[in-house]
Amino acid sequence: MADSGATSAPKPSSSVKLVLLGEAAVGKSSLVMRFVNNDFQENKEPTIGAAFLTQKCNLPTRTIKFEIWDTAGQERFASLAPMYYRNAQAALVVYDITKASSLQKAQHWVAELQRQASPGIVIALVGNKFDLASANPASDTSTGGDDADATATAEEEEDVDGESDARKVPTKTAKAYADEEALLFFETSAKTGLNVAEVFTAIANAIPETSLKGPRGVGGQTNLGRQEDSARVNLTGANVQGPKEGCAC
Amino acid sequence: MESLDGTDWDVLIVGTGLSQSLLATALSRSGKKILHIDKNDYYGGSEAAFSLQEAEGWSRSVAKDGSSSTTFANVSIHQPEGSETDLTKLLSSRAYSLSLSPQLIYTRSRILPILVSSKVHRQLEFLAVGAWWVYTPGNSAEKLSGNSSQSRSGTAVGHGALNKVPSGREDIFAAQDLDMKAKRSLIKFLRFIGEYEEQGEVWEAHSQAPFSTFLSEQFRIPVALHASLLALTLSSLDADHTTTEFALPRIARHLRSIGSLGPGFGSVIPKWGGLSEVCQVGCRAGAVGGAVYVLGNGLAGPVIDEHPSDGATTETATSSDHLMVVLKDGESVKTRWIAGSRTPQPTEPQICSKSITIVSSSIEALFPPIAEGAPKPAGAVVFFPSGSLVPPDEEDAAPTLSSVYVFVHSSDTGECPANQSILYASVALAGDKAVNLLDKAVQSLLSSVNAQPQPAILWSLRYEQRSQLTQRSQLTQRQENLASTRTASLDQQILVFPPTSLDLAFDDSVLDQVKGVWRTIVGDEGGDFMVFEDREGAGADDEGGEL
Numbered sequence: 118m119a120d121s122g123a124t125s126a127p128k129p130s131s132s133v134k135l136v137l138l139g140e141a142a143v144g145k146s147s148l149v150m151r152f153v154n155n156d157f158q159e160n161k162e163p164t165i166g167a168a169f170l171t172q173k174c175n176l177p178t179r180t181i182k183f184e185i186w187d188t189a190g191q192e193r194f195a196s197l198a199p200m201y202y203r204n205a206q207a208a209l210v211v212y213d214i215t216k217a218s219s220l221q222k223a224q225h226w227v228a229e230l231q232r233q234a235s236p237g238i239v240i241a242l243v244g245n246k247f248d249l250a251s252a253n254p255a256s257d258t259s260t261g262g263d264d265a266d267a268t269a270t271a272e273e274e275e276d277v278d279g280e281s282d283a284r285k286v287p288t289k290t291a292k293a294y295a296d297e298e299a300l301l302f303f304e305t306s307a308k309t310g311l312n313v314a315e316v317f318t319a320i321a322n323a324i325p326e327t328s329l330k331g332p333r334g335v336g337g338q339t340n341l342g343r344q345e346d347s348a349r350v351n352l353t354g355a356n357v358q359g360p361k362e363g364c365a366c
Numbered sequence: 367m368e369s370l371d372g373t374d375w376d377v378l379i380v381g382t383g384l385s386q387s388l389l390a391t392a393l394s395r396s397g398k399k400i401l402h403i404d405k406n407d408y409y410g411g412s413e414a415a416f417s418l419q420e421a422e423g424w425s426r427s428v429a430k431d432g433s434s435s436t437t438f439a440n441v442s443i444h445q446p447e448g449s450e451t452d453l454t455k456l457l458s459s460r461a462y463s464l465s466l467s468p469q470l471i472y473t474r475s476r477i478l479p480i481l482v483s484s485k486v487h488r489q490l491e492f493l494a495v496g497a498w499w500v501y502t503p504g505n506s507a508e509k510l511s512g513n514s515s516q517s518r519s520g521t522a523v524g525h526g527a528l529n530k531v532p533s534g535r536e537d538i539f540a541a542q543d544l545d546m547k548a549k550r551s552l553i554k555f556l557r558f559i560g561e562y563e564e565q566g567e568v569w570e571a572h573s574q575a576p577f578s579t580f581l582s583e584q585f586r587i588p589v590a591l592h593a594s595l596l597a598l599t600l601s602s603l604d605a606d607h608t609t610t611e612f613a614l615p616r617i618a619r620h621l622r623s624i625g626s627l628g629p630g631f632g633s634v635i636p637k638w639g640g641l642s643e644v645c646q647v648g649c650r651a652g653a654v655g656g657a658v659y660v661l662g663n664g665l666a667g668p669v670i671d672e673h674p675s676d677g678a679t680t681e682t683a684t685s686s687d688h689l690m691v692v693l694k695d696g697e698s699v700k701t702r703w704i705a706g707s708r709t710p711q712p713t714e715p716q717i718c719s720k721s722i723t724i725v726s727s728s729i730e731a732l733f734p735p736i737a738e739g740a741p742k743p744a745g746a747v748v749f750f751p752s753g754s755l756v757p758p759d760e761e762d763a764a765p766t767l768s769s770v771y772v773f774v775h776s777s778d779t780g781e782c783p784a785n786q787s788i789l790y791a792s793v794a795l796a797g798d799k800a801v802n803l804l805d806k807a808v809q810s811l812l813s814s815v816n817a818q819p820q821p822a823i824l825w826s827l828r829y830e831q832r833s834q835l836t837q838r839s840q841l842t843q844r845q846e847n848l849a850s851t852r853t854a855s856l857d858q859q860i861l862v863f864p865p866t867s868l869d870l871a872f873d874d875s876v877l878d879q880v881k882g883v884w885r886t887i888v889g890d891e892g893g894d895f896m897v898f899e900d901r902e903g904a905g906a907d908d909e910g911g912e913l
Contacts, residue, residue, distance in 0.1 A: 153903055165656040166654055166655065166657060167653040169654055171903070184489070193370075193658055194658065194659065196661040196662075197653050199408070200649055234460075236458055347741055347742045348494070348741050348742040348743075349491050349492070350493060350627050350628060350634050350741050352481070352482050352627065353482055
């Protein structure tokens with residue numbers, strides 16, 4: 118977690134709204150918990166509705182503050198998604214490499230984002246539960262479980278000794294799709310921490326550094342990096358905003 | 367979609383407009399089982415914000431609904447035939463977020479501390495509204511001779527001028543076009559309004575008289591300065607009908623708000639599309655608290671709008687404390703409470719016409735820096751006083767006296783791309799007359815700002831909105847609303863919000879209504895209204911500034 122947590126004073130900082138989408142029980146919340154708290158919880162309860170967390174990511178030249186909207190994957194919460202990806206600058210679309218149908222669901226989300234979200238949104242496709250693939254000792258138990266309320270994530274079964282590879286989505290398949298749609302692509306394990314920080318760093322790097330106004334995408338450009346600019350009114354405490362660059366004074 | 371009927375819901379919230387969304391936030395820590403539905407496939411109801419494509423869809427759906435949607439009517443979209451270059455300036459649909467609710471929020475409004483104490487402000491950004499301008503029509507003969515070379519902007523009217531409303535004593539002293547006598551009378555008035563409540567003897571005799579008359583008779587303020595003060599009332603009525611009683615508290619609110627969140631400005635607007643953003647954030651807080659959200663599904667019958675005499679009820683009591691209602695998709699839902707907002711009836715007299723115009727210029731001249739140390743302004747207000755816009759059909763026997771307000775939003779609001787701006791115009795009239803006035807206001811504004819090249823209209827939307835106007839003092843209004851929340855209920859378990867206010871500033875009475883409904887649902891054990899701790903992981907970090 119080299120890229121999170123630390124504070125540094127003088128670097129420019131911008132907030133990035135990031136939304137997590139994906140089928141139920143693919144490990145969305147676990148990825149965020151790994152990223153934000155460097156923690157992993159077996160048998161995590163399914164997210165009800167949504168959760169909101171923040172985490173900083175320090176890049177060499179600037180700090181990105183992720184405002185992470187973790188949405189419930191259950192179908193009954195599908196109506197929530199539009200309000201999360203509205204004005205989002207980044208989306209993390211997660212599937213479970215041990216469950217082929219979860220990639221299809223991910224592809225639906227990508228299509229919806231491309232149709233409805235801000236034009237310049239940075240999308241990362243993430244195949245989670247890498248720890249269950251053949252390189253690791255993996256469980257041979259059920260990875261299906263279409264039950265939307267399934268609480269059992271596959272990670273909890275990892276300790277069971279087993280020979281077979283639970284992977285159902287070949288890396289090549291997902292990678293080819295991601296390339297075609299110009300998505301960032303990673304396979305991760307929220308359980309071991311593999312590639313988790315890398316995903317967020319890659320997203321942070323893909324958000325263009327720009328001071329353009331009109332924070333929504335302009336034409337084909339992506340200029341979604343919200344600057345902590347001189348226009349924002351501080352609602353709390355004394356007004357600490359002195360005159361800054363960009364103020365036409 | 368899983369079925370919703372297996373659950374005994376505590377609260378069914380109908381619609382995702384501002385009141386309902388704030389209610390969702392208020393209930394988000396109550397532990398109640400909440401189902402929040404909206405018949406539209408977007409959030410925000412009458413406070414929604416739209417991309418160009420969504421605006422087109424909305425326009426079609428209002429036309430189709432016709433009788434059933436009486437909040438909005440006569441929606442039309444215009445894309446002027448301009449030169450190639452102008453047309454190409456209109457960018458992709460989603461580069462725009464056009465607000466149906468561009469209301470100002472005064473910095474002293476109680477909604478701001480409520481957003482902070484409920485912690486939802488972390489997902490919101492507010493921007494300052496800077497200068498206020500008053501339009502004065504030009505002397506057409508003089509202007510045509512003096513300024514005709516570049517000015518064929520399509521109207522036969524000469525250029526008017528926009529004069530900045532002085533925003534405080536310093537401004538008044540610095541004003542070069544005021545003589546000492548006028549300055550003194552203005553300062554005297556400002557001093558009075560600072561504590562007008564204690565000086566009933568000065569104004570109570572005038573309370574029903576036109577505010578203009580009061581200014582002349584009581585303070586000898588020159589007529590030429592009246593428009594500046596009238597502008598601050600945000601009154602949609604003409605000068606003759608804006609009473610002293612109405613004007614004083616509103617001017618006082620304006621002046622008292624200046625400086626409370628930073629030097630030189632008294633009102634703010636939410637970024638990304640007006641109050642729509644507050645609705646979204648309110649619903650998100652509801653979702654984080656576990657509420658279930660369903661778009662594109664409303665009540666099958668007029669449970670909320672229905673008058674007791676109508677008879678055809680869709681709700682029936684299934685037990686002593688639960689109601690059964692049918693949704694549009696045929697599902698039945700069992701709930702303890704229903705909360706929703708009343709649709710205005712077609713007979714309701716309060717109506718206004720609005721237009722939203724995308725302009726090919728950032729119109730920098732309207733956004734001068736506010737003050738040393740103040741944030742950069744993202745909004746400006748332009749007031750067209752009664753009679754300042756010559757009726758387009760000159761032979762019109764009764765000249766149109768309604769005043770027009772135009773709120774100008776810069777691209778800093780995120781509502782349009784850089785180098786463009788959005789004009790939100792409003793007038794308390796309906797029909798062709800209103801359309802003409804709004805068009806005239808927009809044209810006059812664009813031709814009086816001296817921007818080069820001349821700003822062009824890229825796209826515009828017009829509509830009529832029906833509701834109730836706030837034209838009484840805040841206090842009576844508040845009491846009446848509380849009363850109506852109760853009496854309008856068909857049943858103790860159906861809690862009804864009045865229709866969205868047409869006031870151009872956010873109306874704090876919304877908060878009292880939400881609080882009333884919230885209190886009814888949670889009872890006396892519900893704790894303080896909208897006072898919550900940060901949820902784990904979402905707290906303030908090192909940014910500071912928290913109190």
